[in-house]
Every structure is written in C-alpha cells, then in structure tokens.
Amino acid sequence: MEESIRKAVELIRASKHATAFTGAGISVESGIPTFRGDNGFWSRYDPMTLDIDYFKANPLKSWKVIKEIFYDYFEYSKPNEAHIALAELEDRGFIKQLITQNIDNLHQAAGSKKVVEFHGSSHKLVCLDCHKRIKPSETVLNNLPVKCDSCGGLLKPDFIFFGEDIPRQAFLDSMEAARKSDLMLVVGTSGEVVPASQIPLLAKQTGAKIIEINVQHTQYTEEITDLFLEGKASEILKKIVDGLNA
Ligand code: NAD
Ligand code: ZN
Secondary structure (H helix, E strand, O other), X not given: OOHHHHHHHHHHHHOOOEEEEEOHHHHHHHOXXXXXXXXXXXXXXXXXXXXXXXXXXXHHHHHHHHHHHHHHHHHHOOOOHHHHHHHHHHHOOOEEEEEEOOOOOHHHHHOOOOEEEOOEEEEEEEEOOOOOEEOOOHHHHOOOOOEOOOOOOEEEEEEOOEOOOOOHHHHHHHHHHHHHOOEEEEEOOOOOOOOOOHHHHHHHHOOOEEEEEEOXXXXXXXXXXXXXXXXXXXXXXXXXXXXXXX
C-alpha cells in the first residue's frame, strides 16, 4: 500500500467522528463539469442566469439555460466510484456526516444517508410565492418558465442562486458537524466559494485533522491540510476503502 494511503487509513481508523466535505470535483468523473476552469460551465454560459434578481426579471431566458445545464446534463449522470466509496465509508461507520456543496443528488444516489446539502438541491423546485416544493418532472420542465400549479408563482430550482442566503438548517447542521469532526475528508473542492469554504477551516480550528483529496493543490493545501492525496477522487477513495479492508 502507498505510504500516503496507509496514513489516511490510519487516520480514519483512529477517528471517532470523521466527516466528509465535497465539491464539484467529486462529480467531474460522473460527467458533470465544474463551474470554473477551461471546460467549466461558465466558459459556455453566462453566470447571470443564476443571479436571483436576473432570474426574476428574465424567467424564460434563465430557465432555458437552467434546464440545459441542470436538467438535461444532470439527469443522465450517475454516481461514480468516489460517491460510492463515501457511501460505503458511512455505511461501515467510518464517516458520520457528509456535507456537500453539490446540488446534483449523486451522494444520495450512491447510498449516502447523512447528507447536508449546503447549497440546496436541483432535485426539487420551489415556488417563489407560496414556497411549495415539487419534483422537476419532464412534463413540468417542458413548459418554461416553470409555474406553480397551486398559485401560479414562478418556480425556481431549490438550490441557492447568486444573491441568496445559505439554507438556514443546512448552515447550522454543517457548522455543528464541522465542530464535532476529529477528521475531515475534503474532496474535490477549490475552497473558493464563501461561506462553504469556511467549513474545513472551522473543523481544523476545533481540532480536526484534514485529509485533502484533489487533482491539484488548493487554498486549503498549505493552510490547513495535514495529508494531501493527489489524484482523482474515485481512484484515491477506492484505494482508501481497499486499505481499510486490508
Ligand atoms: P470548484 O469548481 O471551485 O473546484 C473543483 C475542484 O475539484 C478543483 O479544486 C479541482 O482541482 C478539483 N477536481 C477536479 N476534478 C477532480 C477529480 N476528478 N477528483 C478530485 N478533484 C477534482 O468547485 P467547488 O469548490 O465545489 O465550488 C463550486 C460551486 O459550484 C459549489 O458551490 C458547487 O455547489 C457548485 N457546482 C456544483 C456542481 C455539482 O453539483 N456537481 C457542479 C458545478 C458547480
Ligand atoms: Zn406557489
């Protein structure tokens, strides 16, 4: 076993309250691009689409792009080995809580149960007027902009847009999980999106060790990471699961 994987396995075995914090990088191998970077969504689409005021003023324009990005793309993506490995680590009691910045539902699809969705989820739509939530079926999405069948209000995906606050319960649950952590696996996140990026910092400040898994160094690597595992999330997490089995 590689030395770095052996160390990770040791840290996980020694932990009592390990958590995981994931970002867009963990879903790249499921075919979902990140927002930024050369192949990111923002190289093809205008981020204004996800600005709450722009959305309210231009619902049809926004919805056309939102449908393409979040429903045509996400609909066909499946969890990859990394999501599956984290679900297995939870199932075997090694991970107590998972906090994700992703909105793609792939952790739940892989079988993770204790998931906090810090930015909400694309798997529900919420009415801006009566706050009713519905599932985004194909029929619903064929009639843009999507309207509420109860009150006629505008429906938006139930994840946060630029200019909106973090869902309160998700925020509180994440902070609590960070404080409780004695080990945090930070996977596929650049640490550039505030306030989500504070979660590993809080965990570190309150005594957690940090294992970081990423294809490249990030904001965290020099500042708080105790063990950096360089590589694709799927490959590294699979090695960790194998290491725990050995
Ligand atoms: P980010 O785009 O800022 O950073 C992605 C990180 O993943 C980078 O550090 C990159 O080096 C790393 N990475 C890329 N491929 C990887 C791989 N195969 N294995 C491991 N690491 C890999 O993402 P972020 O920090 O999550 O912030 C972006 C924001 O955009 C988040 O708020 C997130 O909600 C949202 N977003 C979500 C999705 C999704 O739900 N899948 C997709 C795009 C953006
Ligand atoms: Zn309504």
